[in-house]
Amino acid sequence: MSGAAENWREKELSLREVVAAHPQISPFVIIKIDVQRRGVVFSQAAKDAADPARFAVTMRGIYEEKEDNIPNSLLLNDGTSIVCEPMDPDISVCPRGREPYLVEVRAGRTILTDLDQEVAEVEYWPKPRYFDCRTGSGKPMWQIVNARPQRLGIAMYQFCDFWRDAAQGCKFCAIAATFQKNKKDMLLSEDDVLETLAEALKQPGRLRMIQLCCGSMLGGRNLLDDEVDMYVSLLTRMNALFNTKKVLTQLIATAYTEKQLRRLYDGTILSSYTADVEVLNEKIFNWLCPGKAARIGYQGWKERLFKAVEIFGDNHVNTGIVSGVEFAGPAGFTSEEQALESTLREAEDFLSHGVGVAQTIWQTRANTALRRQLPPSLEYLTRLAGGLDNLQRKYNVNTFFDDYRTCGNHPNTDLSRI
Amino acid sequence: MGIRLSEDLRTALRDPASLKVIAGVNRAGEPHVVFKEAISMDSEGRNLQCLELLETSQTNRNLTHSLWFQRKIAVNVLHPKGRSWQIKGLPVKVHISGPLFEEQYIAVRNRLGPEADLSAVWIIEPLEEKEQTYLVRLREERLHYPLVGHLDRFTRAFQC
Numbered sequence: 001m002s003g004a005a006e007n008w009r010e011k012e013l014s015l016r017e018v019v020a021a022h023p024q025i026s027p028f029v030i031i032k033i034d035v036q037r038r039g040v041v042f043s044q045a046a047k048d049a050a051d052p053a054r055f056a057v058t059m060r061g062i063y064e065e066k067e068d069n070i071p072n073s074l075l076l077n078d079g080t081s082i083v084c085e086p087m088d089p090d091i092s093v094c095p096r097g098r099e100p101y102l103v104e105v106r107a108g109r110t111i112l113t114d115l116d117q118e119v120a121e122v123e124y125w126p127k128p129r130y131f132d133c134r135t136g137s138g139k140p141m142w143q144i145v146n147a148r149p150q151r152l153g154i155a156m157y158q159f160c161d162f163w164r165d166a167a168q169g170c171k172f173c174a175i176a177a178t179f180q181k182n183k184k185d186m187l188l189s190e191d192d193v194l195e196t197l198a199e200a201l202k203q204p205g206r207l208r209m210i211q212l213c214c215g216s217m218l219g220g221r222n223l224l225d226d227e228v229d230m231y232v233s234l235l236t237r238m239n240a241l242f243n244t245k246k247v248l249t250q251l252i253a254t255a256y257t258e259k260q261l262r263r264l265y266d267g268t269i270l271s272s273y274t275a276d277v278e279v280l281n282e283k284i285f286n287w288l289c290p291g292k293a294a295r296i297g298y299q300g301w302k303e304r305l306f307k308a309v310e311i312f313g314d315n316h317v318n319t320g321i322v323s324g325v326e327f328a329g330p331a332g333f334t335s336e337e338q339a340l341e342s343t344l345r346e347a348e349d350f351l352s353h354g355v356g357v358a359q360t361i362w363q364t365r366a367n368t369a370l371r372r373q374l375p376p377s378l379e380y381l382t383r384l385a386g387g388l389d390n391l392q393r394k395y396n397v398n399t400f401f402d403d404y405r406t407c408g409n410h411p412n413t414d415l416s417r418i
Numbered sequence: 419m420g421i422r423l424s425e426d427l428r429t430a431l432r433d434p435a436s437l438k439v440i441a442g443v444n445r446a447g448e449p450h451v452v453f454k455e456a457i458s459m460d461s462e463g464r465n466l467q468c469l470e471l472l473e474t475s476q477t478n479r480n481l482t483h484s485l486w487f488q489r490k491i492a493v494n495v496l497h498p499k500g501r502s503w504q505i506k507g508l509p510v511k512v513h514i515s516g517p518l519f520e521e522q523y524i525a526v527r528n529r530l531g532p533e534a535d536l537s538a539v540w541i542i543e544p545l546e547e548k549e550q551t552y553l554v555r556l557r558e559e560r561l562h563y564p565l566v567g568h569l570d571r572f573t574r575a576f577q578c
């Protein structure tokens with residue numbers, strides 16, 4: 001596979017060296033970070049092992065859609081999910097700038113390998129039963145609600161209005177390209193979603209959390225009222241599925257005003273709220289997320305999150321960051337030490353106000369504006385995960401609504417398991 | 419490298435009247451020991467299977483810590499007839515979803531009622547087995563350290 005940065009292995013610490021240098025950080029989490037950073041491909045035998053009757057191999061998400069026989073993602077022996085987008089092994093270029101890991105089957109075991117060496121045993125995500133069902137309107141239910149090992153995901157609006165204005169979408173984001181490539185409805189039907197949820201919830205022991213996340217919908221009497229109306233309507237109807245006032249649910253959405261937040265919290269089953277600031281640096285945010293910067297602004301985003309803690313309560317609000325994207329040029333950092341110090345300092349401001357920080361790993365997707373850029377070293381991303389975990393402990397910020405099993409996509413919240 | 423547990427211990431593990439405790443340490447090295455009724459042999463009869471009902475329990479955290487950093491945990495099994503064994507082992511896998519997890523989830527709720535939940539099914543590879551029954555340990559000590567003990571036991575007046 002060509003296209004990898006020249007001699008990248010010689011310029012940075014290897015997985016083994018990073019694990020050895022951080023004996024207090026879970027090696028499973030370090031593996032997860034590196035697989036997400038570099039990507040993963042599957043040998044033919046590993047694909048053949050993905051029995052579609054048992055494992056999840058189809059997915060409709062806002063950033064990715066697939067219907068093939070490649071596993072959606074991986075699980076490690078400690079229950080750590082590696083939310084990855086399997087890449088086609090036949091591609092001739094290396095889209096993440098470094099050679100991906102390879103999943104193989106050896107002696108009946110499915111393993112992750114690098115340079116022909118075993119790195120870890122892996123398992124594929126189990127397929128939930130509802131994936132085989134169709135809605136009354138005839139749609140496959142896996143296209144309506146997506147699933148991780150213990151979480152359901154609903155993306156009501158499959159597009160994002162920031163992409164309606166030229167160059168206003170976030171530069172690392174693949175939502176518009178994914179929407180354009182796949183012929184799908186822009187807005188899901190509430191009836192289809194509720195029918196799918198009811199079917200999914202019939203499987204005992206399968207689910208612990210429902211997440212709602214989609215693109216921004218800017219319209220309405222006030223900015224984002226349409227988006228809030230959409231969620232209030234769906235969440236109010238979801239109420240009928242449960243016998244409690246609140247259910248472990250997470251809304252990942254645009255940063256709302258106090259009035260909008262109160263409508264969601266007071267009137268629905270929603271229990272937690274996330275508004276992704278994406279990068280913990282105002283200057284880079286303005287360049288990376290021009291639509292968010294123009295409509296709400298970095299400081300406005302923060303203030304709305306701080307207000308959300310007053311409404312949703314401690315341990316129920318966080319913000320997501322695309323860790324590594326702070327190096328995207330030309331606006332980004334060029335020094336890993338400076339980036340780490342600055343990012344953790346800003347993270348502390350969020351955490352000291354009760355807002356958790358959920359780290360995701362920047363995956364330089366081929367269909368984004370930043371596809372040719374190189375994410376930072378594994379050492380940097382590992383130190384960031386450890387630093388965020390330390391801050392969470394310092395400020396007693398609990399991550400149960402966005403942890404290794406209620407989400408599975410945040411190395412730093414994985415670390416809070418011990 | 420895992421070991422095969424003795425038949426007597428496997429029988430004790432299968433007996434619902436046996437008491438079982440599990441001990442581990444947290445990341446600061448503080449010990450934590452609890453009774454754990456739901457420790458049994460796994461379906462292949464090689465490893466221990468331990469059901470953890472509470473997601474936020476210290477045992478769950480400690481087992482995760484052990485799996486991450488290869489720190490041994492200890493299990494003790496006390497049979498109602500008085501024999502007891504200590505097993506030292508390593509957690510090698512945790513099921514938090516999938517067919518085995520769901521099967522055990524249903525079984526737990528059938529057994530303990532609708533309030534019960536299941537957090538995880540831990541698989542622990544046994545590395546060492548040692549019988550801890552008092553008379554067995556006594557015989558062992560007498561054999562290896564015949565002179566250790568209070569001297570009155572060794573006087574002419576001592577009637578054994």
Ligand code: SF4
Pocket residue numbers: 160161162163168169170173174175214215216289
């Ligand atoms: S707000 Fe930014 S990251 Fe989110 S969907 Fe829109 S463009 Fe993508």
